[in-house]
Amino acid sequence: MGLIGETIITWIITFSLGAIVGFIGTKLKKEKEKNIKMTEKDKIIENAVQALLRDRLIEKYRHFKEKGEMTILDKENLDHLYESYEELEGNGTVKELYSNMDEIEIKVIKE
Numbered sequence: 001m002g003l004i005g006e007t008i009i010t011w012i013i014t015f016s017l018g019a020i021v022g023f024i025g026t027k028l029k030k031e032k033e034k035n036i037k038m039t040e041k042d043k044i045i046e047n048a049v050q051a052l053l054r055d056r057l058i059e060k061y062r063h064f065k066e067k068g069e070m071t072i073l074d075k076e077n078l079d080h081l082y083e084s085y086e087e088l089e090g091n092g093t094v095k096e097l098y099s100n101m102d103e104i105e106i107k108v109i110k111e
Contacts, residue, residue, distance in 0.1 A: 046088060053085040054094055061097045069107040 060078055064070040070078075082098045 050085065050088040050090055053081055053088070054090060057081055057085060057094050058097060061101060064101065064104050069105045070101075071107050071109055073109075075101075075106060 057078070060074075060081075064074065078098070078101060082094070085094060
């Protein structure tokens, strides 16, 4: 093989490697953009769940405060809701309402 053949092979190899690296780079860039979009979407979903938990806790607080009592099952449910809300870094307003729930009487259910 002569000098021209070696030059052509060198250019083909260089072009092929460049194309492969470019293809991989494009795929990685698209994957990174997809991950960024998913992270943004995850944050939106997290905020929505937090808002729903907040709404539910406030609604339940008002209900049981008006009623003046709750069952132990109600209390356990509220504890679970609040723990989830707190894990999502909820604010202090609901924390204050939750601490006020201790003032609500726990009704004993007799079978």
